[in-house]
Amino acid sequence: MNPQSLTDPVLAPQGRSTKYLLLLSLSALGVVYGDIGTSPLYAIRECFYGEYGVPPVHDNILGVLSLVFWSLILVISFKYLIVVMRADNEGEGGILALMELVLPNSKKWYHGMVLVMGLFGAALLYGDGMITPAISVLSAVEGLNVATPLFKPYVIPITIAILLGLFVLQRKGTGGVGKIFGPIVFLWFLVLAVLGVSAIIKNPVVLEAMNPYYAVVFFQLHGAKGLLVLGAVFLVVTGGEALYADMGHFGRLPIRLAWFIMVLPCLVLNYFGQGALLLDHPELAVNPFFHLAPAWALYPLVILSTFATVIASQAVISGAFSLTYQALNLGYFPRVSVLHTSERERGQIYIPQINWLIFAATVGLVIGFGSSTNLAAAYGVAVTTTMVITSILAFIAMRKLWKWTTPLAVALTVFFLILDLSFFGANILKVAEGGWFPLAIGGIIYLLMRTWMSGRRVLKSMLRSLTPPLSSFIQGLTNRHYTIVEGTAIYMTGNPKTTPPALALNLQHNKVLHEQVIIYSLKVEKVPHIMNRNKLRVDEIAPRFYRVVETYGYMDKVDIEQSIKALQQMPATLKLHDVTFFIGRETLIPSRDVGMKDWQARLFAALTISSQRATKYFNIPSKQVFEVGTQVKI
Template sequence: MSTSPSSQANAGHSGQHGHGNIGLAGLVVGAIGVVFGDIGTSPLYTLREAFSGHYGLTADHNTVLGVLSLVFWALTMVVTVKYVTIIMRADNQGEGGIMALMALAQRSLPKGSRSAYMVGILGIFGASLFFGDGVITPAISVLSAVEGLEVVAPQLHSWIVPITLVVLVSLFATQRYGTAKVGKVFGPITVVWFLVLAVLGVVNITHEPEVLHAINPWWAARFFAEHHWHGIFILGAVVLAVTGGEAIYTDMGHFGARPIRLAWYWFVLPALMLNYLGQGALILENPAAIKNPFYIGVPQWGRIPMIVLATAATVIASQAVITGGFSIARQAMQLGYIPRMHIKHTSHDTIGQIYIPGINWMMMVIVIGLVLSFRTSSALATAYGISVSATMLIDTLLLAIVARALWPKWRRWVLPACVLFLVADVAFVIANGAKILQGGWFPVVLGMLLFTLLRTWRRGRELLAAEIRKEGIQLDTFLPGLMLAPPVRVQGTAVFLTAQTGVVPHALMHNLKHNKVLHERNVFLTVETLPVPFAPPEKLLKIESIGDDFYRVIVRYGFMQTPDVPAALMRSCDKGGIYFDPMDTTYFASRENVVASRRRGMPIWRDKLFAIMHRNAAPATGFFRIPGNRLVELGAQVEI
């Protein structure tokens, strides 16, 4: 298989994954509002943490320029080159994020091979870590903005946590209105935010223009030469400047690659660097400003308006992570790694804009718990970075696999670049690993917990399917025997949902046993998820007649699509296939009751965990949009 990155990107956005009538300018503004919120609020705390007592740095000339140089080249190499320029070309039919990259990498490997299995493990582990660090973003961003009140009025310290909680609860409560509406509101605010960042930076740079020399990588090299091997630990603070790079890639499906690139190259990156350089100039001019260089760099008359603007901007920063969480959750759901949940589409113009209530409220509870536990952004900064740096490392490994297999013309320069990215990612992981005992354990533990849940669900589904196949009766031998002495046939069409195409569904067996009738037409329907975001129209529906008005139907969807079985069956009528009268069609489904067993499957505790998850998962019938008044569910007990 040979696919160029540019052709993939074009295909992804010219096909099903369109953006309706939204113009390029509108998408750029929307992307600024949603995609860059996380990385755009990093100036609030990055340099403050770099010069905190945790790292023991002195705010002298060489150290300030060294740290600024590290920030500049981290943004350049990790975000600009790695994510925006290269990884965003590895779109899976327009969709981004570690799950889409994992599916793309697996497609280049032999199906069922050890390599494909390991890529799946890497992808799921990376997605789990993304969630682990992702929930910290809303807490640290909003806290850091509201803490500006202390600069203006120290007596307001006790109000910081309550105000932060009110802001966060309001943010999660508005998610049901959708990314499109949120982006329209947030976009202009974030544009103002970046403009103010740039203006403040330019004003402060004029006081100490010497900081412009920090763009020279020699200052970064000199920093490491002067601080020896332990200088690497400063990357634990520098990583705060690049957190959000993975979110940029994950949110690509919401707005498209081109609007995101235009916004980053020509607007977001220049504004960020001007502000970082301005803060550095302020520290050179007044070393005491390291206490809070962002707010101290604001004129006194403008600090209250800046706190309001910063709070709005940090709410937007949280939006990037939340929408990224929705995207990854839907991909994981369709690929069979998490139980089915209710998904709400929030835009008629852009397919990728969704809202998942279960993910939204789960994230809100965790974020509120973090605020109440850590209580300051400095405390949260010690917990921030290790999971996202590990995720970025996994992204590099998956990118190398994709480039080697799918980009024959590009891999000559992408693979050497991956080696450089790998060195940087490992350095970030080591630097952030030093913060494990100070709070870095939280995202790691949360990521490991999520990874266990995802792998247990995936493995449990495989065991459940294997048991159904083993205990089931083969359809090809059952039907001829049944038709030798057929039961009474009644009018109408019966659709039996089954995950196993060659096995008699439990629902059919129960219907024959208890009702002793057979419908006039019987359809055995299987829904499959393809390892692509959107199923090609020609692969969407497959109908096969197996005699005596029995049919085998396979409906296929991509992992970014929400299945709609009745709509797919109605499409059969348009193609000259079976005619499905919605009012004369009855759907039959089996609802398995999973029983844990010590004799087989996973360890007993994972069997029990899967049984609990299976019992609480949304039924497939609801996920497939099957009308409740046309549905008959029949139970079956299965031991794993």
């Protein structure tokens, strides 16, 4: 971790101009804050018109607005923007990045606990990530119903068509999408502020809601029911985890600038404007946001809000891409196709399989739930769980990384947990109404991640038992008969100290060795990026035998073809000519007496089959590849 990032967070990244910083801030506005920025469409409505809503009378309105205001200040501004985002892994954020930062040595007693919390928290984000596009776009298109009921039969088809366009656009990458969407969201936030101010001027008494006294009074009035309303209030902060995950796309400073200068003031003005409207017209609680607009502006507002909700979905989709890529490179996820969409910003990627899986689930939610009000019941359960986990992991970061005193770390963590558990308690009551969906999705993805991680560990153990240490193999060559053939053989292996099975099998069955043998291993560090000059290490371990270890960060692009070109230019005795890559290809045979449960072994075998071929993922020249197969019991 860069200590500069903890001590001087307001400095612009070196080598980046003010113009480029402002461009990143505008792009961040379009990608990172779409989710939080469209909450005004439905959050206040759910507090007063939803299933657990309270009557829109004076004390209730000021109480809800106070809860909304202080939720934005304490959860987003303080917890995420000021504290949690300090835990960046060389600029990369998200719960997996945080987990890797604080993950202790495997011998520590709490290693397994941190690992389980991190993986489960990450898995839960996929569930809420599927709900965000559905509820955001639906709530915007439903604005047409305010103008006329004639549009009601077409709300769902229009929503699905808009979602399709959004997911098709993902191929352009978050940077490209951000440049398109940034100005639109900038306009959206300006409109939020204007609509809010126009109503506040007529009823400025709502500004008193900034006093937390009204939040306290609200709970005194409503008791347990106040907790149910808190579940609707939580809708204003649901983009917090996606915001943290998107940090690697744009950087911490542009995200902070966008929030404090633009996003937060505009959101507060609009929420308070809706409250001011309801003070005079409580009957408009069915859709207070669209009723803020004059009649002539309704259709333009629906169009603008539709664009804004499309952008809202972008935040969680790009966050899912980042999360998947981190999990993949850290060994928690099978290989999938990853397209890097920017040469300048390494964190900007597109993953087709994840993109279309989220699209399919989102369309299913739109059809299945039918309205944004119904979807609101499913929203928030999973992300509140992830927020609780983030607070616990942040405590370890406070002590382990930042060296804060125990009393300070405990006090801050307890404060965060009080906030998180309050929202968690309010949302867990929604499980039966739809909250089960994101929990189910999270559980399935967690199961896949744990199965893949456990299967890889068992497979490595079995392969290690089938072959001797590399040093023993080389020493034993003097007692074996074989033919030396021309060229360079590169044997890909996960453990550079163990004999690659492909090497042992090639010698055993074909009785040949190349005149130059390279044991090539890829090592992924717990940092997002590795400088090019530190990536390759070459050691001559015996005459004609070389060990090459290439180190990557978990957000770096792996490209073996480029690495070989770099290797050829290094001043070393290693000279590459007539290169052939030897890759092991294991056929997995589930077996009850090896180490994995039968169902888990079968699942791991299925995941292995569906995993992208190593030659394509690592960009190994396909015409130079020779695969050596073997059967392995797992």
